[in-house]
Amino acid sequence: MELFVFVAAALMALVGSVGVVMRNNPVHAAMSLVLTLFGVAVLFVQQGAHFLAAVQIIVYAGAIVVLFLFVIMLLGVDRAENLRIEPLAGQRAVAGAAGAAMVGLLTAAVLTSESAVLEDGKGLSATTLDSPDANIRQLAESIFGDNVFAFEITSVLLLVAVVGTVILARRLPKQPEAAA
Amino acid sequence: MSAVIEPTTSWFLILSAVLFAVGMVGVMVRRNPLVMFMCIELMLNAVNLSFVTFARARADVGGQTAVFFVLVVAAAEVTVGLGIIVSIMRRRTEATADDLSVLKG
Structure with a gap:
């Protein structure tokens, strides 16, 4: 069950994040951002951060994305832009390589320091039915x-x-x- | 039946690394200042996810407190950023990040 929730929320977040970068209409990009924010909120709930999940939905998906949409509509820039044109030659290849390098670097850092994370805090109090x-x-x-x-x-x-x-x-x- | 696989701390951290990298590529590739701004929000969210993950891994609520402050700063940042974008776009509706090089002294 935990695994299913993680995979579903991770897919939501990843699909949304790729959508923000790839969709050519700013309104669609903002909608993809909402999908990502919901996915991350689910992951927050899964890790016991219930309050932050609620704040994430209210402040991010509610207020900030609405602000984005408001500005898009106010300025009338809700037109699709042509993403085929690459104004700077080779920019996308370099950006993709930098992104892949970032993922590789961070993944290597996470995997090598897996055992270094110590459980030395005061403990998280879990939200239960008795103490909501x-x-x-x-x-x-x-x-x-x-x-x-x-x-x-x-x-x-x-x-x-x-x-x-x-x-x-x-x-x-x-x-x-x-x-x- | 095989043992139930549970997502570990590393899974969450790697997911957050991927989200961060996607946001980073977005800022480098996109030309529309509004979409670039959304990609910055994406990176902030990836960092928030890793904060919450560490809060659970270390059993320390400090990580969640940090996320709270990041949310506040993100809200302030969006307000100022969109204000700047509105005042630029009012003058030139087709402005992209490249056109802002005219601001050079």
């Missing part, structure tokens, strides 16, 4: 306990992002020409 909030409770204790400073700084980051975006995207009102 175990995962959220533990995550909250970590965020509001050990990492409360980082959490507070996050609010500054979000504020800066919002103010910056407003300034970037706003059309400045025409300044009246200074009459001589």
Whole structure:
């Protein structure tokens, strides 16, 4: 059963990710991104990160992809682009080789250090029917306990992002020409 | 019956490596700034997956906390990035990543 869930979710994530890169219409690419995000969310649930799976669906699939679609439609760039043309000769071959090298390198690193991952944490509390909030409770204790400073700084980051975006995207009102 | 095969930590990590590489190739190959941006989200997700995997492997909730912060930073990043893309595309609707070389001083 575990294996079946893993294979199904991994296939979802991989098919979606290839779709993001290969589909020539930006709207289809965004839809493929949703598929990937759902697949990763299933893998989160499988590994006991229930809260993060929910946040992944709500924030990523819900908010961020909708934002992408909104911008695509707002700008009217929902036209298929011709992917046959390769403006820089040899770019795809080099990119493919770099990607394959990255997979090879990371896989080798994972396989050689398989036994080096030590189970030395304090333990993850599993979400069960008796304690449905175990995962959220533990995550909250970590965020509001050990990492409360980082959490507070996050609010500054979000504020800066919002103010910056407003300034970037706003059309400045025409300044009246200074009459001589 | 043979023994039941369970997905181990390495499986999840290799999957996340593949997802990361696909996103990386996407950023290098695609010309549309919006699609390049989606590929960056793909790479962030691959890293999130490996964080959650390590959280379970090491039985330490710190990995999940890191994913939480990555999600917040990703949301901020998308806001600013799309703001920049909107303000560029408003001037030239057919802009690709190549056209942005005109920004050189």
